[in-house]
Amino acid sequence: MPRVRAHLLTIGDELLSGDIVDKNKAWLGRRCRALGLEVVRATTVRDRQQEIVDAIHVAAGDAQVCLVSGGLGPTTDDLTAASAAVAAGVGLVRDQGLADRLTDFFASRGRELVETNLKQADLPAGASVLDNPIGTAAGFALDVRSPDAEGALGAGAGAGPGCWLFSMPGVPRELHLMMREQVEPRLRERFELEPIPRRIYRALGSGESTVQHNVEAVLAAARERSPGLANMFVHFRARYPEVQLILEATPGQAGAGAGAGASAAELATLDEPLAQAIGPALYAIEGDAVDAGEGSGELAGLLVRKLIEEGLTLATAESCTGGGVGQTVTSVSGSSACFVGGVISYSNAVKIAQLGVPERVLEAHGAVSEPVARAMAEGVRARLGADIGVSTTGVAGPGGGTEAKPVGTVDVAVATAEGTTYKRLRLFGRRETVRYATIMWALKLIWDQLPGQSSKQTPAPAGSAPAQTAD
Amino acid sequence: MPRVRAHLLTIGDELLSGDIVDKNKAWLGRRCRALGLEVVRATTVRDRQQEIVDAIHVAAGDAQVCLVSGGLGPTTDDLTAASAAVAAGVGLVRDQGLADRLTDFFASRGRELVETNLKQADLPAGASVLDNPIGTAAGFALDVRSPDAEGALGAGAGAGPGCWLFSMPGVPRELHLMMREQVEPRLRERFELEPIPRRIYRALGSGESTVQHNVEAVLAAARERSPGLANMFVHFRARYPEVQLILEATPGQAGAGAGAGASAAELATLDEPLAQAIGPALYAIEGDAVDAGEGSGELAGLLVRKLIEEGLTLATAESCTGGGVGQTVTSVSGSSACFVGGVISYSNAVKIAQLGVPERVLEAHGAVSEPVARAMAEGVRARLGADIGVSTTGVAGPGGGTEAKPVGTVDVAVATAEGTTYKRLRLFGRRETVRYATIMWALKLIWDQLPGQSSKQTPAPAGSAPAQTAD
Numbered sequence: 040m041p042r043v044r045a046h047l048l049t050i051g052d053e054l055l056s057g058d059i060v061d062k063n064k065a066w067l068g069r070r071c072r073a074l075g076l077e078v079v080r081a082t083t084v085r086d087r088q089q090e091i092v093d094a095i096h097v098a099a100g101d102a103q104v105c106l107v108s109g110g111l112g113p114t115t116d117d118l119t120a121a122s123a124a125v126a127a128g129v130g131l132v133r134d135q136g137l138a139d140r141l142t143d144f145f146a147s148r149g150r151e152l153v154e155t156n157l158k159q160a161d162l163p164a165g166a167s168v169l170d171n172p173i174g175t176a177a178g179f180a181l182d183v184r185s186p187d188a189e190g191a192l193g194a195g196a197g198a199g200p201g202c203w204l205f206s207m208p209g210v211p212r213e214l215h216l217m218m219r220e221q222v223e224p225r226l227r228e229r230f231e232l233e234p235i236p237r238r239i240y241r242a243l244g245s246g247e248s249t250v251q252h253n254v255e256a257v258l259a260a261a262r263e264r265s266p267g268l269a270n271m272f273v274h275f276r277a278r279y280p281e282v283q284l285i286l287e288a289t290p291g292q293a294g295a296g297a298g299a300g301a302s303a304a305e306l307a308t309l310d311e312p313l314a315q316a317i318g319p320a321l322y323a324i325e326g327d328a329v330d331a332g333e334g335s336g337e338l339a340g341l342l343v344r345k346l347i348e349e350g351l352t353l354a355t356a357e358s359c360t361g362g363g364v365g366q367t368v369t370s371v372s373g374s375s376a377c378f379v380g381g382v383i384s385y386s387n388a389v390k391i392a393q394l395g396v397p398e399r400v401l402e403a404h405g406a407v408s409e410p411v412a413r414a415m416a417e418g419v420r421a422r423l424g425a426d427i428g429v430s431t432t433g434v435a436g437p438g439g440g441t442e443a444k445p446v447g448t449v450d451v452a453v454a455t456a457e458g459t460t461y462k463r464l465r466l467f468g469r470r471e472t473v474r475y476a477t478i479m480w481a482l483k484l485i486w487d488q489l490p491g492q493s494s495k496q497t498p499a500p501a502g503s504a505p506a507q508t509a510d
Numbered sequence: 511m512p513r514v515r516a517h518l519l520t521i522g523d524e525l526l527s528g529d530i531v532d533k534n535k536a537w538l539g540r541r542c543r544a545l546g547l548e549v550v551r552a553t554t555v556r557d558r559q560q561e562i563v564d565a566i567h568v569a570a571g572d573a574q575v576c577l578v579s580g581g582l583g584p585t586t587d588d589l590t591a592a593s594a595a596v597a598a599g600v601g602l603v604r605d606q607g608l609a610d611r612l613t614d615f616f617a618s619r620g621r622e623l624v625e626t627n628l629k630q631a632d633l634p635a636g637a638s639v640l641d642n643p644i645g646t647a648a649g650f651a652l653d654v655r656s657p658d659a660e661g662a663l664g665a666g667a668g669a670g671p672g673c674w675l676f677s678m679p680g681v682p683r684e685l686h687l688m689m690r691e692q693v694e695p696r697l698r699e700r701f702e703l704e705p706i707p708r709r710i711y712r713a714l715g716s717g718e719s720t721v722q723h724n725v726e727a728v729l730a731a732a733r734e735r736s737p738g739l740a741n742m743f744v745h746f747r748a749r750y751p752e753v754q755l756i757l758e759a760t761p762g763q764a765g766a767g768a769g770a771g772a773s774a775a776e777l778a779t780l781d782e783p784l785a786q787a788i789g790p791a792l793y794a795i796e797g798d799a800v801d802a803g804e805g806s807g808e809l810a811g812l813l814v815r816k817l818i819e820e821g822l823t824l825a826t827a828e829s830c831t832g833g834g835v836g837q838t839v840t841s842v843s844g845s846s847a848c849f850v851g852g853v854i855s856y857s858n859a860v861k862i863a864q865l866g867v868p869e870r871v872l873e874a875h876g877a878v879s880e881p882v883a884r885a886m887a888e889g890v891r892a893r894l895g896a897d898i899g900v901s902t903t904g905v906a907g908p909g910g911g912t913e914a915k916p917v918g919t920v921d922v923a924v925a926t927a928e929g930t931t932y933k934r935l936r937l938f939g940r941r942e943t944v945r946y947a948t949i950m951w952a953l954k955l956i957w958d959q960l961p962g963q964s965s966k967q968t969p970a971p972a973g974s975a976p977a978q979t980a981d
Contacts, residue, residue, distance in 0.1 A: 047526070055518070055549040057539030058747065058756075061532055064554070068528030078526040080561065083535070083552040090551065212939070276529065285529075355833070355854065361840025362826070362833025365854040369832025372908055372941055380860035382853055383826065383836040389851035389894055393864070423860055437843055468683065470843055 043230045045071050046098035046202075047081035050091060050109035050119055051209060054083045063108045063214055070218055075232035076104060086110060091122035099126070099202035100185035104226065106218075109209035111176035113156050119206050120179070124163035126204075127183045131161045134168060137177050144175060169207065169221040176208040178217050180225065203229070236288040236303035237326070240313055241337065243483045244320035247277040250284060257312045267301030268309075279468065280476040281338075282320075284313070322486055338482045339367045345489055346377035346427075353485065354425035355381030356394055356415040358406065358432040359449060363478045379425050384415065394418035405444070407432050412450035413459050420454045427488065428454040429481050433464070435473045449477045453484045460488060514701045516542050517569035517673075518552040521562060521580035521590060522680060525554045534579045534685055541689055546703035547575060557581060562593035570597070570673035571656035575697065577689075580680035582647035584627050590677050591650070595634035597675075598654045602632045605639060608648050615646060640678065640692040647679040649688050651696065674700070707759040707774035708797070711784055712808065714954045715791035718748040721755060728783045738772030739780075750939065751947040752809075753791075755784070793957055809953045810838045816960050817848035817898075824956065825896035826852030827865055827886040829877065829903040830920060834949045850896050855886065865889035876915070878903050883921035884930050891925045898959065899925040900952050904935070906944045920948045924955045931959060 047067050053059045064081050071078045079102060084090040091110070098105035110119030124131050137160035145152040162168065162179045169178030181204045205225075207217045226232065242250055262269045272287040286309065288300035303326065314321055323341055346353060355364045365381045368374055384390040387401050396414040404410050412430050420428025433449025440446035447466040452459055464480055466473045486492060518538050524530045535552050542549045550573060555561040562581070569576035581590030595602050608631035616623040633639065633650045640649030655672045676696075678688045697703065713721055733740045743758040757780065759771035774797065785792055794812055817824055826835045826849075836852045839845050855861040858872050867885040875881050883901050891899025904920025911917035918937040923930055935951055937944045957963060 053745075053747065054536070055539050055552055056543050057536040057541075060536040065525070065528040065531040068526050070528075072527050079556060080565075081526055081554040085550060094551075274524075276524065357833070357836075359840075360837065361845075361849070362828070362836025362852065362854065365828075365833025365856075366831065366837050366945075369830075369854075369856065370942065370945070374832075375856060378832070378856050380854040380856040380864070381833065382864070383833065383840075383851040385836075385840065385846060385849050385851040393851070393853070393894070423864070471841065474837075474841070 042075070042077040043104060043226075043232065044102040045076040045078050045104040045106060046102040047071075047078060048091075048094050048098060048105055048107045049081070049083045049209075050086065050107065051083075052085050052116070054109075055085055063209065063211060066211070066215065067106050067108065067218065070223070071106070072237075073234055074223060074226060075234040076226070086116040086118055088118045088122045088125065091118060092126045095123060095126035095183055095202075095204065096186055098204070099183045102202055103230075105183070105202050105204045106222070107204060107206045108214050111159065111178065111206065111208050113159050113175070115155075117158075120162055123166070123179075123181055123183070123204060123206060127163055127165070127181055129164040132164045133157070134160050134162050134177075137162070137168060140177075141175060169205065169217050171208060171213055171217055173216060174208060174210060174213040176210075176213065178205065178207045178221065180205050180222075236301060236306055238286045238303075238306040238309070239323075239325045240284040240286075240317060240321060241323040241325070242282045242284070242317050242320040243280055243322060243338070243479060245282060245317070247275050247282050250282045250317060250320070251275055253316045253318070254284060254313055257309065257316050260312075261309055265301065265305065267299050267305055270299065271301050271306070279472065280466070280479050284317070319487065319492075322483060338479060338486065340371050342482055342486055342489075343368060343371040343374045343377055345486070347373070349490055351426040351489070352377055352379050352424075353427045353429065354379050354419045354423035355481075356419035356428060356430040357381060357383050358385060358390070358415070358430075359435045360431045360474050360477050360481070361385060363474055364429060364431060364481050367478050367482065379423050381423070382419055390415060394422065407434055407444050407448055407450055409450060409452075409461050409463070412452040413454070413461055416452040416454035416459055426455065427485060429485050430454075431477050431481050433466075433473070433477060435470045435477075437470060447473050449473065449480075451477065451481050451484050453481075453488050455488055457488075460484060513546070513548040514575060514697075514703065515573040516547040516549050516575040516577060517573040518542075518549060519562075519565050519569060519576055519578045520552070520554045520680075521557065521578065522554075523556045523587070525580075526556055534680065534682060537682070537686065538577050538579065538689065541694070542577070543708075544705055545694060545697060546705040547697070557587040557589055559589045559593045559596065562589060563597045566594060566597035566654055566673075566675065567657055569675070570654045573673055574701075576654070576673050576675045577693070578675060578677045579685050582630065582649065582677065582679050584630050584646070586626075588629075591633055594637070594650075594652055594654070594675060594677060598634055598636070598652055600635040603635045604628070605631050605633050605648075608633070608639060611648075612646060640676065640688050642679060642684055642688055644687060645679060645681060645684040647681075647684065649676065649678045649692065651676050651693075707772060707777055709757045709774075709777040709780070710794075710796045711755040711757075711788060711792060712794040712796070713753045713755070713788050713791040714751055714793060714809070714950060716753060716788070718746050718753050721753045721788060721791070722746055724787045724789070725755060725784055728780065728787050731783075732780055736772065736776065738770050738776055741770070742772050742777070750943065751937070751950050755788070790958065790963075793954060809950060809957065811842050813953055813957055813960075814839060814842040814845045814848055816957070818844070820961055822897040822960070823848055823850050823895075824898045824900065825850050825890045825894035827890035827899060827901040828852060828854050829856060829861070829886070829901075830906045831902045831945050831948050831952070832856060834945055835900060835902060835952050838949050838953065850894050852894070853890055861886060865893065878905055878915050878919055878921055880921060880923075880932050880934065883923040884925070884932055887923040887925035887930055897926065898956060900956050901925075902948050902952050904937075904944070904948060906941045906948075908941060918944050920944065920951075922948065922952050922955055924952075924959050926959055928959075931955060 049064050054061050068078050082094045084094050110117045163181050166179035166181040171177050182201050183204050184201045205222045207214045272289045274285040276283040286306050362383045368378050382393045390396040394415050395418040400410045412432050415430035416428040430452045434440050434446050436446030449464040452461045466476045520535050525532050539549050553565045555565050581588045634652050637650035637652040642648050652675045653672050654675050676693045678685045743760045745756040747754040757777050828835050833854045839849050853864045861867040865886050866889040871881045883903050886901035887899040901923045905911050905917050907917030920935040923932045937947045
């Protein structure tokens with residue numbers, strides 16, 4: 040079955056000036072993947088009518104679906120409706136239902152409605168309205184044809200005679216709601232969509248090349264087993280310090296042969312041998328994660344759920360991360376059931392007074408040292424009355440490094456009723472990267488101490504396996 | 511002087527599947543703005559040769575510069591060099607200097623060099639090498655001509671006969687270094703570039719519409735004063751809870767007349783009347799911020815510098831932010847000179863034991879209340895021995911809200927030697943948004959207490975001015 044091709048089009052000067060990072064593009068891409076649409080291109084243009092029209096025409100010549108975000112506001116630089124009308128060769132028509140809704144909206148807030156506000160009720164003729172229950176900018180769906188039957192950029196195999204354009208707001212929460220509730224049901228109704236099976240193996244504690252090397256034999260054997268597995272697309276993603284192995288049931292990249300894709304169940308048969316091959320660095324296997332957040336949230340979410348499940352409580356003692364471990368854990372809704380709190384012991388005085396780190400230990404070994412990391416974890420566990428105490432102390436940079444303890448030298452310890460585990464990290468990158476990596480390592484080290492973790496049986500000895508460079 | 515037009519081209523399946531947010535696009539956009547290049551379009555394509563070639567041809571027909579990131583690795587899905595060669599109508603040639611460097615690199619790390627690694631030394635004929643001192647992927651610069659003299663998408667006014675393509679790695683720190691040290695000097699040498707004057711007014715404590723309303727008269731008067739000011743582009747950006755007013759010396763958007771732009775000095779003459787109009791919500795005025803980070807870092811950076819300048823120390827007592835205030839303050843390098851540490855008092859037990867919040871106050875008023883917020887700020891100030899104590903306690907959601915204290919109800923307090931300031935916030939949005947807004951408000955409330963702040967003379971009374979909805 041040929042897949043439905045989609046273009047993404049994000050509109051706004053602020054996206055090209057870099058004032059805003061284009062998270063809408065990534066979010067739409069994830070939704071399309073979950074739906075089973077194949078996103079083949081994303082374009083960002085300025086708030087200029089002709090440039091928007093051109094981009095829509097390119098989409099119409101190459102894709103069956105074009106998802107647009109931005110340019111639906113009331114001001115003169117909001118040009119999406121007008122541009123879509125031009126692209127479709129139709130005029131703008133005022134939607135009376137929308138105009139009434141806008142009038143009510145302003146009246147209910149005691150604000151004056153001016154003519155420019157009503158501009159948001161002008162849609163291309165023939166468009167259907169996409170409701171926006173939380174904002175004034177309604178979206179619309181519209182069929183657009185390419186002015187050039189071949190498409191301006193070479194039509195793809197799946198390109199049909201027209202393109203279904205969906206125009207949505209740029210405000211993320213309005214976009215998300217409209218996509219989920221208005222656009223996706225329409226797409227599912229018109230097209231037979233089938234999401235691509237995919238499997239993600241998440242590891243922390245081995246570098247990308249190590250993971251790649253360790254799984255090579257398993258993947259080679261799998262490829263021999265069936266045409267579906269032979270065609271799977273293997274991708275390694277390093278989100279330092281995390282490494283992900285992604286298996287995708289497509290016929291793969293240029294060079295790979297065409298043919299049937301593997302089923303989700305077939306991919307899952309690789310879980311056991313891959314877990315063996317990756318070893319204790321592996322902490323999660325996912326079918327897909329379209330609605331999941333970024334990196335740290337993932338491990339934090341798993342950790343919080345596991346802690347609650349086990350009835351365990353956690354406290355943090357943070358130096359170089361300055362509160363980041365606590366913030367990451369509490370980013371998970373419901374974390375109050377397992378997280379009691381922590382101490383940010385940025386200064387030595389706070390390490391001594393609030394955590395009971397002996398002054399002589401600080402003097403003898405320095406703040407970034409195994410004895411201090413252990414004392415911090417044990418101190419916060421005892422003082423805050425938690426089952427588990429975790430500590431971070433290190434040189435995040437850019438200043439503060441020495442020959443013995445260069446920037447990126449970080450000590451992490453986890454204290455439990457059974458004793459204290461410690462790890463020395465040697466991290467690379469900027470301050471931000473070192474701190475993020477420290478947070479992730481701290482979470483992983485806690486994770487490894489929890490009941491039922493395979494890695495618990497093989498704790499990392501102190502000072503072993505310094506961490507890897509960024510991707 | 512016509513401005514030099516640029517296209518951005520980011521390459522990689524993971525950008526379209528949404529697995530990665532395209533921060534490189536935003537970063538390149540910011541650099542271009544600082545340089546004085548006009549970015550007119552950004553395109554993201556998959557790791558497919560023909561799709562990359564097509565995108566390069568579009569750029570060549572429309573822009574004088576095309577900045578490319580991604581697709582320079584050693585694997586089969588790294589196709590930028592091969593695609594650029596096809597787009598330019600030349601072959602690939604092995605660069606012996608690069609090949610030698612790769613061989614040395616692998617030898618020095620005791621790793622085996624295989625033929626696929628040497629692929630990174632194959633560049634389009636005629637390309638010049640862009641050094642990558644921190645990675646194996648060298649970049650290259652290449653002149654490309656559009657196959658169609660008119661350009662596939664309608665050539666812009668400034669489009670010349672060819673396009674200068676710069677291919678850089680997708681790894682951010684390698685991209686950043688190469689852009690700064692290799693690409694920008696070349697661009698400055700070939701083109702006469704002039705950055706566009708711009709002025710940013712940052713406010714926290716007023717909504718977008720309030721700021722807009724308050725500055726209207728000042729901007730109207732300014733437009734009467736000179737053709738440059740009449741032509742300035744005014745943009746409001748809401749990065750909840752922050753609002754920015756941006757003045758840009760371009761002839762502006764569609765509808766505005768063409769003509770001379772204002773000078774930086776002319777824009778700066780508006781500082782005083784705009785500061786008056788915006789009031790105590792204003793906390794910073796910037797000429798430009800190309801190298802600055804996102805939101806919280808900005809205010810955090812200002813705050814840390816000011817605290818150090820004043821010789822003041824800070825301690826944090828955090829409940830709903832879970833360490834986020836501490837993390838944000840310590841994201842600023844050098845913050846150890848003013849930040850002593852904090853207590854994450856997520857549970858009531860920690861609020862009582864570590865901060866000395868009286869149990870009866872917690873029982874009488876609940877954890878989210880003015881007396882608790884005050885006791886937390888005063889407690890952490892006293893116990894950690896800091897000049898300033900700041901506290902956050904609130905309902906971040908999605909659970910935990912009541913009718914009296916719905917999700918988004920947050921109390922923030924700042925204790926100093928002169929007394930304690932308190933503010934009740936009513937924030938909107940998801941857990942993540944509420945927590946971020948709380949962090950920003952906490953920083954602003956500290957900022958307002960520092961010597962020399964105009965807002966210090968008009969402290970916000972308790973319970974006043976609930977905060978605004980997201981943009």
